[in-house]
Amino acid sequence: MTQSEALFNEAVKYIPGGVNSPVRAFGSIGSTPRFITKADKAYMWDEDGNRYIDYIGSWGPMILGHNHPAVLEAVLDACRLGLSFGAATRPEVTMAKLICDIVPSIDMVRMVNSGTEAVMSAIRTARGYTGRDKIVKFTGCYHGHSDGLLVKAGSGVMTAGVPDSSGVPASVTKDTLTAEYNNVDSVRALFEQCGEEIAAIIVEPVGANMGVVPPKEGFLQSLRDICDSYGSVLIFDEVITGFRLSLSGAQGYYGITPDLTTFGKIIGAGMPVGAYGGRRDIMEQVAPVGNVYQAGTLSGNPVAMAAGITQLTLLKDHPEYYTELNEKSDRFFGQIKEFLHQKRLPWQVNHVGSIGSIFFTQSPVTDYASAKTSDVSAYAAYCNKMLAHGIYIAPAQFEAMFLSLAHTEEDIDATLIAMEECL
Structure with a gap:
C-alpha cells in the first residue's frame, strides 16, 4: 500500500x-x-x-509556476508582520489600484475570499443595482457552489453526473434561468419572455468547467448587446481566465467590456482570495456606500494581498x-x-x-x-x-x-x- x-x-x-x-x-x-x-x-x-x-497549477493561478521566489519572499515578509488583522491595511489599497489599472472595465473592486464568494456578491450587487431578481446562466458553466447557481453546473458536478445539488430549495433557484452556451437564440428567447425582470447575465467568457469550450465568434458581443438593450448587467466570471489569457483577462483577449467581473485565486497567486469589481455606479451600491451588504473578516488578508500584488505586478511589468x-x-x-x-x-x-x-x-x-x-x-x-x-x-x-x-x-x-x- x-x-x-x-x-x-x-x-x-x-x-x-x-x-x-x-x-x-x-x-x-x-x-x-x-x-x-x-x-x-x-x-x-x-x-x-x-x-x-x-x-493543474492549483486549478489555474500558478501562471508563474509554483513557489516563485519573488512571491514566496513577499509572503514570508507579510507573515512576519502578522497573519490577519481584520482591519484596513495599505496592501488592500495597493491591490485595488493595481486591479483597476490593469483591467479597463473596473473602476472599483471589493476583495473577498474565493471565486464562489466573488460571484455570489457580484450577482447580489447586480440585483441591487437593477432592482430585478432573475439572472441568466449557461448550462455547463460553473460559478461556485452558492445555492442559486447550482443549476446545470459544470466541473465537479458534471463529473459526478448530478447537474443539480441536493439541499438547494427550489425557491432559491426559481429566479435562475438557464441558456445554452454559444447559443445566442436561447438567450434571446429568455429575454423576450421576461427581459424586464432579468438583472444580469453571468458567463464564463471561455467555458472552462465542462472542459475548455471557446466562445463562438460574436457570442460574447451578442450578450453585451442584449444586456444593453434590456438594461441588464453583464458579468464575466473570470475566475479561470482572469490575468491568464491576457493581462486584462478574457475581456481584453476578446475585446468585450463587461459591467462586472469576478476573480478567484489567481489574484492571490494561489492564496485563498477572490474579488469582484466593475463600473463605479454599480459598485457604489455595495455597503457601506450603498445598500447591498457584503462583508468578511479575512477579505483583503495581508498575506494574500502580498502574494497577489507581487504576481500581478510581475505580469504587468513583463x-x-x-x-x-x-x-x-x-x-x-x-x-x-x-x-x-x-x-x-x-x-x-x-x-x-x-x-x-x-x-x-x-x-x-x-x-x-x-x-x-x-x-x-x-x-x-x-x-x-x-x-x-x-x-x-x-x-x-x-x-x-x-x-x-x-x-x-x-x-x-x-x-x-x-x-x-x-x-
Missing part, C-alpha cells in the same frame, strides 16, 4: 469522501488521490516521493510573459492535435491561450451537450496512464489543463512523449 492510499483510507474516516473538494477524490477515474507534499516550478511531489509535471506562454501553449496543443490526426484518433482538442482540454469524443465540442458525449471511461484510462508516467493532469474529463511560465521545453517534450504513448 502506498502512502497516498494509506492517507486516503484514514481521511475517509474524518472527511466526507476523504477530500475537501470532490474532484480531488479521483472517483471519476477509479483511482486513489495522490497526496501532495510539495511543489516547485512546474512540478509536484506526492507522499511516496513521486515527481509529477503538473498541469508583457512578454504572455507572448511566451501563449506561443508555448499553441505549440503544445498544436502537436497534440497533429498526433491525433496522424494516428487517426478521433478525439477533440480545444484550447484558448494556456488552457485546454482533450475530449474523448468524435464530435466537435462547442457546448455542454457536445462535451457530455465524451467517453469518460477512456479518459479515466488515459489519466491513470499519464499519472503512471509522472504527468499530473485533472482527474476528470471535464476540467482544464493549465500551462505555466515554469514549464520548460523539456517538460513539454516529455509530456508529449507520454501523451503519445498513453493515447
Whole structure:
C-alpha cells in the first residue's frame, strides 16, 4: 500500500469522501488521490516521493509556476508582520489600484475570499443595482457552489453526473434561468419572455468547467448587446481566465467590456482570495456606500494581498510573459492535435491561450451537450496512464489543463512523449 492510499483510507474516516473538494477524490477515474507534499516550478511531489509535471497549477493561478521566489519572499515578509488583522491595511489599497489599472472595465473592486464568494456578491450587487431578481446562466458553466447557481453546473458536478445539488430549495433557484452556451437564440428567447425582470447575465467568457469550450465568434458581443438593450448587467466570471489569457483577462483577449467581473485565486497567486469589481455606479451600491451588504473578516488578508500584488505586478511589468506562454501553449496543443490526426484518433482538442482540454469524443465540442458525449471511461484510462508516467493532469474529463511560465521545453517534450504513448 502506498502512502497516498494509506492517507486516503484514514481521511475517509474524518472527511466526507476523504477530500475537501470532490474532484480531488479521483472517483471519476477509479483511482486513489495522490497526496501532495510539495511543489516547485512546474512540478509536484506526492507522499511516496513521486515527481509529477503538473498541469493543474492549483486549478489555474500558478501562471508563474509554483513557489516563485519573488512571491514566496513577499509572503514570508507579510507573515512576519502578522497573519490577519481584520482591519484596513495599505496592501488592500495597493491591490485595488493595481486591479483597476490593469483591467479597463473596473473602476472599483471589493476583495473577498474565493471565486464562489466573488460571484455570489457580484450577482447580489447586480440585483441591487437593477432592482430585478432573475439572472441568466449557461448550462455547463460553473460559478461556485452558492445555492442559486447550482443549476446545470459544470466541473465537479458534471463529473459526478448530478447537474443539480441536493439541499438547494427550489425557491432559491426559481429566479435562475438557464441558456445554452454559444447559443445566442436561447438567450434571446429568455429575454423576450421576461427581459424586464432579468438583472444580469453571468458567463464564463471561455467555458472552462465542462472542459475548455471557446466562445463562438460574436457570442460574447451578442450578450453585451442584449444586456444593453434590456438594461441588464453583464458579468464575466473570470475566475479561470482572469490575468491568464491576457493581462486584462478574457475581456481584453476578446475585446468585450463587461459591467462586472469576478476573480478567484489567481489574484492571490494561489492564496485563498477572490474579488469582484466593475463600473463605479454599480459598485457604489455595495455597503457601506450603498445598500447591498457584503462583508468578511479575512477579505483583503495581508498575506494574500502580498502574494497577489507581487504576481500581478510581475505580469504587468513583463508583457512578454504572455507572448511566451501563449506561443508555448499553441505549440503544445498544436502537436497534440497533429498526433491525433496522424494516428487517426478521433478525439477533440480545444484550447484558448494556456488552457485546454482533450475530449474523448468524435464530435466537435462547442457546448455542454457536445462535451457530455465524451467517453469518460477512456479518459479515466488515459489519466491513470499519464499519472503512471509522472504527468499530473485533472482527474476528470471535464476540467482544464493549465500551462505555466515554469514549464520548460523539456517538460513539454516529455509530456508529449507520454501523451503519445498513453493515447
